[in-house]
Amino acid sequence: MVTEITPDLIRTHGLTDQEYAQIKAILGREPNFTELGVFSVMWSEHCSYKNTRLELKKFPISGQKVLVKAGEENAGVIDVGDSWAVAFKMESHNHPSAIEPFQGAATGVGGIIRDIFTMGARPLFLLDSLRFGPIQGASPAAKNNRRLFSEVVAGISHYGNCIGIPTIGGEISFDESYEGNPLVNVFCLGILRHEQIARGAAKGVGNSVFYVGSETGRDGLAGAAFASRDLTEQSKQDRPAVQVGDPFKGKLLLEACLELLASGCVAGIQDMGAAGLTCSTCETASRGGTGVEIDLALVPQRETGMTPYEILLSESQERMLIIVERGGEATLKEIFDKWDLPYARVGEVTCDGMMRVLDHGCVKVEIPARKLANNAPVYEREALADPQAPEFRIEDLPAADSHESLIRLLAYPTIASKNWVYRQYDHTVRAGTVVPPGSDAAVFYVREADKFLAATTDCNSLYCKLNPREGARIAVAEAARNLICSGAKPLAVTDNLNFGNPYQPKIFWQLRESVEGLAEACLRFGVPVVGGNVSLYNQNPNSAIDPTPTVGMVGVIGEERWITRQYFCDQSDIIYLIGPVGHELGASQYLKIIHGRKEFLPPRLSYDLELGVQAVVLSLIQQGLVKSAHDCSEGGLGVALAECCISGPRRVGARVDFGNWPERLDQILFNESQSRVILSAPPEAKEALEAVCAAAEIQFGRMGQVGGSDLIVSARRETLLWDVDELYHAWYDSIERVMRS
Amino acid sequence: MKIAVVQFPGSNCDQDCLRALTDGLHLPAEYVWHKQTSLSGFDAVVLPGGFSYGDYLRCGAIARFSPIMRAVVRSAKEGMPVIGLCNGFQILCEAGLLPGALIRNQSLRFVCQSIWLRVETGDTPFTANLQGRRVLKMPIAHGEGSYFVDERSLETLESKNQVVFRYVDETGDVTAGSNPNGSIHNIAGICNEARNVLGMMPHPDRAWDRKLGSEDGKLIFGSLAETLEPVVSR
Amino acid sequence: MLGVPMKVDVVVMPKQSVLDPQGVAVRNALKDLGLDSVESVRVGKFLELEFKTLPDEAKLQEVCRDLLSNPVIEEYTIRIA
Amino acid sequence: MLGVPMKVDVVVMPKQSVLDPQGVAVRNALKDLGLDSVESVRVGKFLELEFKTLPDEAKLQEVCRDLLSNPVIEEYTIRIA
Ligand SMILES: Nc1ncnc2c1ncn2[C@@H]1O[C@H](COP(=O)(O)OP(=O)(O)O)[C@@H](O)[C@H]1O
Numbered sequence A: 001m002v003t004e005i006t007p008d009l010i011r012t013h014g015l016t017d018q019e020y021a022q023i024k025a026i027l028g029r030e031p032n033f034t035e036l037g038v039f040s041v042m043w044s045e046h047c048s049y050k051n052t053r054l055e056l057k058k059f060p061i062s063g064q065k066v067l068v069k070a071g072e073e074n075a076g077v078i079d080v081g082d083s084w085a086v087a088f089k090m091e092s093h094n095h096p097s098a099i100e101p102f103q104g105a106a107t108g109v110g111g112i113i114r115d116i117f118t119m120g121a122r123p124l125f126l127l128d129s130l131r132f133g134p135i136q137g138a139s140p141a142a143k144n145n146r147r148l149f150s151e152v153v154a155g156i157s158h159y160g161n162c163i164g165i166p167t168i169g170g171e172i173s174f175d176e177s178y179e180g181n182p183l184v185n186v187f188c189l190g191i192l193r194h195e196q197i198a199r200g201a202a203k204g205v206g207n208s209v210f211y212v213g214s215e216t217g218r219d220g221l222a223g224a225a226f227a228s229r230d231l232t233e234q235s236k237q238d239r240p241a242v243q244v245g246d247p248f249k250g251k252l253l254l255e256a257c258l259e260l261l262a263s264g265c266v267a268g269i270q271d272m273g274a275a276g277l278t279c280s281t282c283e284t285a286s287r288g289g290t291g292v293e294i295d296l297a298l299v300p301q302r303e304t305g306m307t308p309y310e311i312l313l314s315e316s317q318e319r320m321l322i323i324v325e326r327g328g329e330a331t332l333k334e335i336f337d338k339w340d341l342p343y344a345r346v347g348e349v350t351c352d353g354m355m356r357v358l359d360h361g362c363v364k365v366e367i368p369a370r371k372l373a374n375n376a377p378v379y380e381r382e383a384l385a386d387p388q389a390p391e392f393r394i395e396d397l398p399a400a401d402s403h404e405s406l407i408r409l410l411a412y413p414t415i416a417s418k419n420w421v422y423r424q425y426d427h428t429v430r431a432g433t434v435v436p437p438g439s440d441a442a443v444f445y446v447r448e449a450d451k452f453l454a455a456t457t458d459c460n461s462l463y464c465k466l467n468p469r470e471g472a473r474i475a476v477a478e479a480a481r482n483l484i485c486s487g488a489k490p491l492a493v494t495d496n497l498n499f500g501n502p503y504q505p506k507i508f509w510q511l512r513e514s515v516e517g518l519a520e521a522c523l524r525f526g527v528p529v530v531g532g533n534v535s536l537y538n539q540n541p542n543s544a545i546d547p548t549p550t551v552g553m554v555g556v557i558g559e560e561r562w563i564t565r566q567y568f569c570d571q572s573d574i575i576y577l578i579g580p581v582g583h584e585l586g587a588s589q590y591l592k593i594i595h596g597r598k599e600f601l602p603p604r605l606s607y608d609l610e611l612g613v614q615a616v617v618l619s620l621i622q623q624g625l626v627k628s629a630h631d632c633s634e635g636g637l638g639v640a641l642a643e644c645c646i647s648g649p650r651r652v653g654a655r656v657d658f659g660n661w662p663e664r665l666d667q668i669l670f671n672e673s674q675s676r677v678i679l680s681a682p683p684e685a686k687e688a689l690e691a692v693c694a695a696a697e698i699q700f701g702r703m704g705q706v707g708g709s710d711l712i713v714s715a716r717r718e719t720l721l722w723d724v725d726e727l728y729h730a731w732y733d734s735i736e737r738v739m740r741s
Numbered sequence B: 001m002k003i004a005v006v007q008f009p010g011s012n013c014d015q016d017c018l019r020a021l022t023d024g025l026h027l028p029a030e031y032v033w034h035k036q037t038s039l040s041g042f043d044a045v046v047l048p049g050g051f052s053y054g055d056y057l058r059c060g061a062i063a064r065f066s067p068i069m070r071a072v073v074r075s076a077k078e079g080m081p082v083i084g085l086c087n088g089f090q091i092l093c094e095a096g097l098l099p100g101a102l103i104r105n106q107s108l109r110f111v112c113q114s115i116w117l118r119v120e121t122g123d124t125p126f127t128a129n130l131q132g133r134r135v136l137k138m139p140i141a142h143g144e145g146s147y148f149v150d151e152r153s154l155e156t157l158e159s160k161n162q163v164v165f166r167y168v169d170e171t172g173d174v175t176a177g178s179n180p181n182g183s184i185h186n187i188a189g190i191c192n193e194a195r196n197v198l199g200m201m202p203h204p205d206r207a208w209d210r211k212l213g214s215e216d217g218k219l220i221f222g223s224l225a226e227t228l229e230p231v232v233s234r
Numbered sequence C, D: 001m002l003g004v005p006m007k008v009d010v011v012v013m014p015k016q017s018v019l020d021p022q023g024v025a026v027r028n029a030l031k032d033l034g035l036d037s038v039e040s041v042r043v044g045k046f047l048e049l050e051f052k053t054l055p056d057e058a059k060l061q062e063v064c065r066d067l068l069s070n071p072v073i074e075e076y077t078i079r080i081a
């Protein structure tokens, strides 16, 4: 049966007339139905970045330590010294998680792990950056948000725990804009030696092409195209069969692939992620400058009666495409037999540059691979700037009870302890987690390389909503600050650009501003972007999500004794503030949560100040003058101080005095000005520490002392006192309480 | 002396166990693949944690039929020390080498955290160095770690001193709050009547390096090593 | 009938088109145990509900759809004993 | 009957004496949804096996006892369709 290509069919494949004309020009003829499907997924936003490619070019991607650049392969690779390297990347699974949160999140984890071991790296740890609608209250929306939240966490825990890769950090926040469109971004990092870098290229004409891993079914049919559209009620109806993750198979596949890579017979390897077999065949051929010919009849199949279209576009999980050097076939068979995994030789590398797909010997698809993979149309969308948010004025803000405000802020799920989440993640498997979730950055000891790595993900989307450029800059600064506070020197960045529909000029403007902000900040902080992901069309029926350009950053801690945690340790230690007391309340959590106002300009970042503060903090840590370091972010100094008292293994009080500082107390406590770090230091380090700060000409102040069982803050005539246990329970059990309701 | 670390498909603490033994305690240890049928040349066996066979059906239910398990059962009956950690404990119960079963945590959620553990008996090869109700610190990480056994067997376990570890608070007291999963009598680990087979949910394989926050796991592997090869002069 | 609890059984199975990795693992294990003739296994849930008085059919359907099963990947059947 | 797959259903339920926290959670959720008359819920497994040819009864019992259920905590019933 031949399906006629009608304008309607072209449109349902998400292709424009112009794009269709381009397809005809590439082929020199009309495509058939299967070819139309192939073009449709490869030229979808998800695979081709057609609306963002020009923007992504703005990122600084090179650096002395960059071994594989962003865009070259599945993930970037960066040198960490002594011939060791790390591969890391972040990827989103937002749309699948909106439809089926458990499996959507689980398969998101599986996908990013495959991206990392495809590079020849052994995956070491995961981070997850999540966004949901508000979870408090009895409304149906809140109930649904709780369900999405709890299922997403369960899905990540299911896959990550089972495959045995610890989830050691991440971030979560809650805001109305994510209602119905949660964000699930997962980061994975792996370790490898320089000579182990594997390539996703089909090298060597005549080499065998193997399909390995789970059998193909009709799962997630054309999920890439699906992720490139707005979410509507209709999505739930026309949803293709949901992909189900099998972490057990994922684990076997991981071990088998690493074993095969170690044998030295792999010429090229590529995971089958979005657009499955289609994407992996044409991309490997394109990268190798070769062609690939496969026969679908040879593909292991789970269901009967699948058409070539279905097999090519299926997004069944836990599958890889592997090209082996001649003579390596036996090794592959031996290893995959050992691991009881399906495999099949499905074709070979050719010299004609074509992606040729046969079905029982009959040609079904014949497309120039490079053109399919690289010549997708590139668009520059229209951008329309939002009017600038107004400046915040403290005079217009009625005073609120600061004592109660701090408790409410600490209990608000965005700020509250995330132990309800990370206790569900195995964060100690692989016996390398030195600083577990709960501090500014997670620290992992890479035993094979004898290296300490720190990693974090960050993005304040409220800032990005009110000023995307500034928000993006701050995301980079905050990530770097988190690493510095743990004792690490920032190394490189991966990002995940989560936005609404780019055809809306205001959204495209948000995206462009964010990219430029990220790019500029990465340049200033000296951290190249080694990879990332774009997720667009994050819309619910009402509106788009707040712009969320998530930053994942990795750093190296040179010596074990530099590892630093965020909480106060001992009575009588001196508390310092490095950086300004600050005053900027615009876009703060205080305004949002306590005053219900999601508005005004966010804080501004000064690179000079930020870099100065970070340099001093790192230097103080390295000189052994510091017992704890915590950066101020959401909730300002008040929340940060409280966290210093309550987030450690032993709660401890503190007495802090702002003297005659002129601002209102709520402004002192809850402003979110940037470039601030709270340190604690032993009394005997006082002189040395202050000398270092003075020499660096950096703003700093002695705020008070650790001790007692209360947090006491005074400024001018006012004094506030909180029982540390009360703060602790407000903060530690909050999410558990909300989820039980 | 040589210790076997069995690798089942889906084991994910096999590498941690091997490292704990070799890097942490400098003991000779090797992997044994689940399709192997013999343990000859080995003096003790570790069944590591993880999700053998994806933990599908029930934890340990499928792994228990792996070819190597016949050798494990045989060796255990002959008196070889066998220790099952986390998933390994579940496999030992499924295989009938230990009484009882591990069911879903009472919270219905996976739980990963650091816990305190009291050593209830020094009379096993794994706790010989741990006399006097020592309190140890170690991580747990499991979704199905709630130990269950019927009333009669429980009485036997207690009266024959087969409860080896209990969840306690930091001061060593058995409390409801220190029970992370709903285990009956706060049981965290048990041994068989012959005392050579031990199963425990906590992870000594993740507590053998100061960097990881605890080295207490070494005490267990260390006891085993000294039982196998008594240190004469010290 | 008063005082006798009413039983309702609900069977929740993964949809045919959806991958059931657990079923595959069990099938392989059965084959290894010598049951060569096993073709396929699917694993679902069996819920035994006991009521004082039987709820009405519509309500029962509603909770099966909204709570006891996940209609995206599962289907359910109700059996009133 | 050749060619038609033979179906066997196995229901595996937690024993009455074993705590079933999942059952309790489901019962509470049902009550929250307004099904006040629910007394108790137990959650078990439903396994749908398909065979080319039916294995003999003894073998079937054996795998149910040894693999598909754990007699310490569960009991099973076999239903041949
Ligand atoms: N936001 C981004 N920033 C930098 N690089 C990006 C970004 N998004 C995508 N890339 C790069 O583009 C390449 C293709 O990405 P992607 O299609 O997500 O890979 P995959 O095929 O594994 O899904 C990758 O190398 C990725 O790192």
Ligand SMILES: [Mg+2]
Pocket: A074, A115, A271, A273
């Ligand atoms: Mg990829």
